[in-house]
Amino acid sequence: xxxxxxxxxxxxxxxxxxxxxxxxxxxxxxxxxxxxxxxxxxxxxxxxxxxxxxxxxxxxxxxxxxxxxxxxxxxxxxxxxxxxxxxxxxxxxxxxxxxxxxxxxxxxxxxxxxxxxxxxxxxxxxxxxxxxxxxxxxxxxxxxxxxxxxxxxxxxxxxxxxxxxxxxxxxxxxxxxxxxxxxxxxxxxxxxxxxxxxxxxxxxxxxxxxxxxxxxxxxxxxxxxxxxxxxxxxxxxxxxxxxxxxxxxxxxxxxxxxxxxxxxxxxxxxxxxxxxxxxxxxxxxxxxxxxxxxxxxxxxxxxxxxxxxxxxxxxxxxxxxxxxxxxxxxxxxxxxxxxxxxxxxxxxxxxxxxxxxxxxxxxxxxxxxxxxxxxxxxxxxxxxxxxxxxxxxxxxxxxxxxxxxxxxxxxxxxxxxxxxxxxx
Amino acid sequence: xxxxxxxxxxxxxxxxxxxxxxxxxxxxxxxxxxxxxxxxxxxxxxxxxxxxxxxxxxxxxxxxxxxxxxxxxxxxxxxxxxxxxxxxxxxxxxxxxxxxxxxxxxxxxxxxxxxxxxxxxxxxxxxxxxxxxxxxxxxxxxxxxxxxxxxxxxxxxxxxxxxxxxxxxxxxxxxxxxxxxxxxxxxxxxxxxxxxxxxxxxxxxxxxxxxxxxxxxxxxxxxxxxxxxxxxxxxxxxxxxxxxxxxxxxxxxxxxxxxxxxxxxxxxxxxxxxxxxxxxxxxxxxxxxxxxxxxxxxxxxxxxxxxxxxxxxxxxxxxxxxxxxxxxxxxxxxxxxxxxxxxxxxxxxxxxxxxxxxxxxxxxxxxxxxxxxxxxxxxxxxxxxxxxxxxxxxxxxxxxxxxxxxxxxxxxxxxxxxxxxxxx
Numbered sequence: 001x002x003x004x005x006x007x008x009x010x011x012x013x014x015x016x017x018x019x020x021x022x023x024x025x026x027x028x029x030x031x032x033x034x035x036x037x038x039x040x041x042x043x044x045x046x047x048x049x050x051x052x053x054x055x056x057x058x059x060x061x062x063x064x065x066x067x068x069x070x071x072x073x074x075x076x077x078x079x080x081x082x083x084x085x086x087x088x089x090x091x092x093x094x095x096x097x098x099x100x101x102x103x104x105x106x107x108x109x110x111x112x113x114x115x116x117x118x119x120x121x122x123x124x125x126x127x128x129x130x131x132x133x134x135x136x137x138x139x140x141x142x143x144x145x146x147x148x149x150x151x152x153x154x155x156x157x158x159x160x161x162x163x164x165x166x167x168x169x170x171x172x173x174x175x176x177x178x179x180x181x182x183x184x185x186x187x188x189x190x191x192x193x194x195x196x197x198x199x200x201x202x203x204x205x206x207x208x209x210x211x212x213x214x215x216x217x218x219x220x221x222x223x224x225x226x227x228x229x230x231x232x233x234x235x236x237x238x239x240x241x242x243x244x245x246x247x248x249x250x251x252x253x254x255x256x257x258x259x260x261x262x263x264x265x266x267x268x269x270x271x272x273x274x275x276x277x278x279x280x281x282x283x284x285x286x287x288x289x290x291x292x293x294x295x296x297x298x299x300x301x302x303x304x305x306x307x308x309x310x311x312x313x314x315x316x317x318x319x320x321x322x323x324x325x326x327x328x329x330x331x332x333x334x335x336x337x338x339x340x341x342x343x344x345x346x347x348x349x350x351x352x353x354x355x356x357x358x359x360x361x362x363x364x365x366x367x368x369x370x371x372x373x374x375x376x377x378x379x380x381x382x383x384x385x386x387x388x389x390x391x392x393x394x395x396x397x398x399x400x401x402x403x404x405x406x407x408x409x410x411x412x413x414x415x416x417x418x419x420x421x422x423x424x
Numbered sequence: 425x426x427x428x429x430x431x432x433x434x435x436x437x438x439x440x441x442x443x444x445x446x447x448x449x450x451x452x453x454x455x456x457x458x459x460x461x462x463x464x465x466x467x468x469x470x471x472x473x474x475x476x477x478x479x480x481x482x483x484x485x486x487x488x489x490x491x492x493x494x495x496x497x498x499x500x501x502x503x504x505x506x507x508x509x510x511x512x513x514x515x516x517x518x519x520x521x522x523x524x525x526x527x528x529x530x531x532x533x534x535x536x537x538x539x540x541x542x543x544x545x546x547x548x549x550x551x552x553x554x555x556x557x558x559x560x561x562x563x564x565x566x567x568x569x570x571x572x573x574x575x576x577x578x579x580x581x582x583x584x585x586x587x588x589x590x591x592x593x594x595x596x597x598x599x600x601x602x603x604x605x606x607x608x609x610x611x612x613x614x615x616x617x618x619x620x621x622x623x624x625x626x627x628x629x630x631x632x633x634x635x636x637x638x639x640x641x642x643x644x645x646x647x648x649x650x651x652x653x654x655x656x657x658x659x660x661x662x663x664x665x666x667x668x669x670x671x672x673x674x675x676x677x678x679x680x681x682x683x684x685x686x687x688x689x690x691x692x693x694x695x696x697x698x699x700x701x702x703x704x705x706x707x708x709x710x711x712x713x714x715x716x717x718x719x720x721x722x723x724x725x726x727x728x729x730x731x732x733x734x735x736x737x738x739x740x741x742x743x744x745x746x747x748x749x750x751x752x753x754x755x756x757x758x759x760x761x762x763x764x765x766x767x768x769x770x771x772x773x774x775x776x777x778x779x780x781x782x783x784x785x786x787x788x789x790x791x792x793x794x795x796x797x798x799x800x801x802x803x804x805x806x807x808x809x810x811x812x813x814x815x816x817x818x819x820x821x822x823x824x825x826x827x828x829x830x831x832x833x834x835x836x837x838x839x840x841x842x843x844x845x846x847x848x
Contacts, residue, residue: 077723094543108774111747119518263536274724281732299501300698306833308705323535350532356840409730416780
């Protein structure tokens, strides 16, 4: 479940006044008649994903878990952020899981690539390379290093058993390599774009390798699907959130800051930034997506939010139940003066910090706050959240009359780069 | 060294037209007659830091390195970001250094605190707790857990030898505890605020525990100090950067995005956000500081920057020499089609990506780009960069007629929180 609270958002328009538009866009989305309708495969995915492949993901992930200490996931953008967001949110940041997940193929930094290659040198390693075409330069570059590393370390035959490719079902450079080397492969659907792909093998396989229950993710997806059948804005919080973003933009707010109070949600915010920024940032429209982690960043960005230029609104992404709670211990000496919290739950303290901050930013700072609350940081909640944001994202873009599913602007730097690199 | 290039910034005012104002503010800063003049201890710090204490930092850090696998640094804001930024930038993200640095005391997340306490349970641990007053709630809360953990694990006597406190020289709760328990202590100067404190024991001690040469940091500081003696805007790039920020703001840009092409610079950007956001975000003024890591985030935020709403300018923080370079290997089969890069330096590829992106954002996207280039990611360059940004920050705030050194807005949430927590 995910609930929206708009009481602290200073909305100057009535959300319900958007109901007719929302109904029309909802229909266009469900009937595949809206903009970008060749990339709405994610809409019915909770029902019609490939069940056989899904079982194979679990089987292969279990095998990989048995033979590696490190799994290197080689991908960028949607082939990186979703899996990392899920794994960090669900397993936490200092997980003792037996498999360490490392992300590569997402940078040209030689310093980073060299250090990862050195770090994994003496460890048991498996690789999951993810690319629809196999021509994404960051990923291809890193994968050539990884492939040679694996073949040197394990010999050709064993290396091929330790590399899993997630790619197009039939075509492309990576598919050809995978076929030739007989890698295990999983399919990236044709009609689901990168930033929506965490719910496909792109995300699910590395998530399963990290020991997470992917059945639970699919359950969460399905629940969200069911909850969003009705576009009624008094019931559909994803669409209501989509409308709120437009209302706040109409009020002159050009920046949205996604705020969490759980450190392990940091990468969820990065994933969310891609989802909304890449979907909406077109035709000189859209809200710049930014993020912060509180109370940590209250000690860095808090001053600006409280008293700086009024450019932003906050969207709090709150979690009802923490992964683990602690009781604050008593101390007979009380030298630190903290006994007023003795016996209290630390999560309660976190929630009081949140409430106090909300009040500070809202009342004194005049900063609008939207509040989204999820139940917990479980796999099921992750699935639910993904689908919630997918629907919200599609709706908020349709309300701007923008195609949510293309990314024409990403090609510009690539074209320049290829020219500079001398690629024909 | 750090160099500014403004050729891609679309500046509509002449930087040099600010020279008179800059001269006056420079004088006020150096003579301690400007706003917030009780917190300008950092200005002369490269010359007058406590040399004896500095030597003791190195000695104690070496002892700590000999007896721990994990050093937990317990602090928040300036007592967290600077050290983490330095350690990640200089050692990289998959360092094989024998001491693992973990940051705590910077969150109320029970999930995070519980997981860290569990993670360090069976490891050899030392602790550095950092707080001027000892009443920062996040830090005090975590430190009570840590203190009890250490005393249980090692017994009182050994625990006290494994805890180092960085705090006020004479007063406050943490100082009292440290005296009573006979912890080794280092001093937080009275006239240097948190976001400038990475160059004091606050940052230097954990940086030294991470095996980094802190003499080199001080050398970098001193070089920057010398290079900035002259406020002449044709020579002083820190001040020129300060002026550019104001010019771009006058042109309607309210968001600055600090962009790096090295993954290990991510926390430097977080540190920079505190420095500029907390210094400048007052009286409804200032540019919202945000950050991105390219080319990684070109696959998430790139679309928005290229074609979305024109709210931001970019400040590239580039690095001339990488920590490590790699030569892209040849492959006789060339199944991935990447042989056009065979024999090329990966860092060169990174730099071509940067150049292609700059061109894309500037020419097609119309996004102003400031470029700051540092020599490398060494300890000396870190020191230089800190002092460069300190001077730039002071100047850019003075140009807005703002006190750069207070943070009145940070208190608001604390007051509310204390009320909700029932603190008297």
